[in-house]
Structure formats: C-alpha cells, structure tokens
Amino acid sequence: MGRRPLEGVSAAAHPCCLICRRISPPGRTEARRPNELRTRLPGPLLLPPRGLGLHERPLLRPYIAGALWPDATEARAAGNLRCAVWRLARCGARPLEATGSHLGLSPHMSFDVRLGTELARRLRDAAPLSDTELKTDNLSFDLLPDWYEEWVILEREAFRQLRVHALESLCERFVEADTFDLAVQAGLAAVAADPLRESAHRALMAAYLAEGNPGPALRQFQTFARLLHEELGMEPSALMQTLAEGLRP
Template identity: 45%
Template sequence: MSEGECPVTLASPARVTLLDGFALRLGDDTQHPVRDLPRAIQRLVAHLSLSRCPHRNAVAGALWPDVPEDHAHGSLRSALWRLRRVAPGMVEVSGDSLCLRAGVRVDVRELETWASRILDPRVRGGDIAMPGKALRGELLPGWHEEWVLLERERLRQLRMHALEALAGELIVAGRFGEAVEAAYAAVHEEPLRESAHRVVVRAHLAEGNVAEARHAYESFRQVLADTLGVAPTPSMTGLLTELRPRVGDVGSMPTFGLLRKAPEAAQRSS
C-alpha cells in the first residue's frame, strides 16, 4: 500500500485476480489494484485463494519451505499482520485454519464454477457459453513455486476439458460458429492435443464445411509429424474416412476432390 493510502474494510467489494498475473482490488473501485503489495502478501493471498481453508502448518510449509518451521510460522504471522493493515478482515481464522472471508471474489473460483457448469450433464443448449476473456489467462505467470505449478496444470487441464465439452454441446445445439471458437480455444491451450483438434474437425463437418475440416485435419497431421514423428490416432482419421472417394465411384467423390480436378479437365478440353 502506498504512503497516504487508507486501509479499506471488506464491507466493500474485494477481488483477487490470479489469471494473467496477481492483483488485489479493494473498495468500490475494483478496476484499480492495490499498489506496491509485498510479494509475501501476494503469495499468502494467492495460496489461500487456491487452497480455500488450509491449516496454518500447511500454509507456512508451502510458502516458506526452505526455512526451519518456527521461522516459517514467524513469517506467516508477519504476512498476516501486514495483510490486515492493507485489508482488515480479509482473512478469517477458524481454529488453526486460515480462510478468505466469504464474499471475496477470486477469478480462479469463477473459472472452476464455469467449468463445473459446462461439464454438468444436466446443463445443455442455451445455458452454456464461452468464458469471459478474464478467465482464459495462465495462472500466475512467472511464479515457479511447486504449489503454483501444480495448480497451473490442474486449471489448464480443467479448462481444456471444459472447452472441448462446450464445443461438443454447441455442435449439438447447432451453434457452429461458437463451437469452432470454443474448439480453437482448446487448441490454443495445447496445440498438440488431438482431442481438441478432433472437435475442430467435428464442428466444421457438422456445419457442412468439408474443405475446412480437411484443412484442419491436414494441418494437425503435419504438425504432429514434424513435432513428434507420429500420426493421428484412428479416432481422428476416422472422422474423415467417409469423405474419401471410393475407387471407380465418381458420385462418392467429395466436393473438394471435384474442385481440384476441374482445372485439369478444362485444360484437356481446350
């Protein structure tokens, strides 16, 4: 907190941002984060945001793993005291557990709520949509603590599975543009993830865009060969099997095959 700033009680809104970087926003003006927040306080708030209500020992051990236990607990007490000066009442103590006060908004928890809704088989059709841009960022980029790395990968996997499931449901609902957007968002998370590319191909085929489906397949096949030296699985190649022309059956040839042969036929006739 900068010199001259007054602490803000949590009777007003509070929001913790962990995706695309740490920020703590207090008071009615939640657009502007608290400035010059010490790293120890950032780590404490981030850990409580991700761990919900951990035991004091777990917090001290995770945040200060390389010092003796009594020093770690001393550092935790100091960080809690400094956080209370900035945001009185933000952390509640229940026995030996530490929790963020109810009502503190955390973007990671909002992402988890969105993913849980998408993955719920009871939710369908018009009740589903892409997450907001604020929920698409990486967890605490540049932080390398073990507890951050584990949570970062967990959230990445959760978001990818939810995006793929969302794309599938949007295909069923006939919302093909949104389905393609969700599918490519999953591809962006992991460019070598075949299940994400499969849903891209499925979305194009469902909309009747055979050429785009084939292009998406060929692009993935080439990247996979160049990067890993492997071919797509039968689950992927099977999506395009029915599009391959049968020998001697011109009527079965897909549109993109006819378009490629048209210029050759025109040259022969001239």
C-alpha cells in the same frame, strides 16, 4: 527458482476476484479504476502448496507460513504471514477470514481457478447452465504459467486437463445449440491449451462442419497432422483420417 512478488487482490464490487500478476515494488496499494483497489504482496499468499486459492477449507497458519517461507524460522515465518495479511486487509477488500489458528477465503471472494473448476465439473455432469455461465473465460488460462515449483507444475497440469475436457464439452454444447461462433471459440481455446490433443482438433473440426465450412475443417486437420508429425513423428488416428478424407474434393 524463488517466488516472485505477486499482485494479490482485486476488490471489484460484485463479485471480488483474486488476480495474480507480477508487480513491483511490494507493499504498495494503488487505485486502478473506480471500485477497484490492488494491493502488492511480498509473496503468493493466496497460493501456497494447495493453498487458499486451490483449497475449499481454511488452512492452519503454521502450514501457510511454512509453505511461503520454508527457509525462515517458525517465528519469522509467522511474523511474515501476519504482515502479509495486514497488508492485504489495507486494500479494503477483506478477502480473508482469519482466526488465531486458520486462514481462509471470505465467502464473497471468487477465484478464477475455482470458477473454472466448478464450470468444468458441471459440464462433465451435463448440468444445466445459464447463458452467462457458458463462457470460455474461466477455462482459457494456465495456472501460474511462469512458475516452476513442483507443486505448481502438478496443479497446473491437473487444471489444464480438466479445462481442456471442459472446453471440448463446451464446444459440443454450442454446436448442439447452433451457436457456431461460440463453438469455434471453445474449440480454438481447447486446441490452444493442448495443440497435440486430437480430440480437441476433432471438436473444432466438428464445429466448422456444423456451420457448413468444410474448408477450415480440412485445414485444421492438415495443421494437426503436420504438427503431430513434426513434434512426435506420429500420424493422426484412423478415425481422424477418415473424417478428413470425406472433406477432400
């Protein structure tokens, strides 16, 4: 399936954030609200295979051009890339650092996948986090959910596994901090990311129980047991069933 035109950059004041969204027509810049411009790109400039948005270092221009325009000649692909970079610069955000040989993201740019990945790593390492960092926002989305190229599918699954683990950890942290509403929110996000994942349902059940609500916890178990049987013909683990038995009157 061919790549679709994407909206490439949001130039909010602090910090700038990259967004990807289907748009038309390409090549047009539009003001949405104060301090924000969005530029229309002819392709996913910021997301070639393991591209700028997913990569920590600048990439060679020929590599990016070849990934975006694999059927074009080398000269045509290079010309397309120059045009795309020029269009991106017109929005005023200056999101790229460009040299004659490489392209990379500017240090002032933030990218949702990078933010989510960094948060997941810090949760995994039990690093201290501020209240503003302890949010599910950067862990509650799939990477390019309507794209089906092989590299996207692999990157999407890798990020999904990372963020589900992180959401479970976040749920546990919120329970330990007695912020049960946020714990339930994180647990629900983990379940939504992988409805057949038992550990996600257990984390959500633990959040319900911690705030003194056995009814929703039992209902969550019943929902999971039914879904697991319908989809895979399986039963919940003995651990999960033991937990549920203790909730029944």
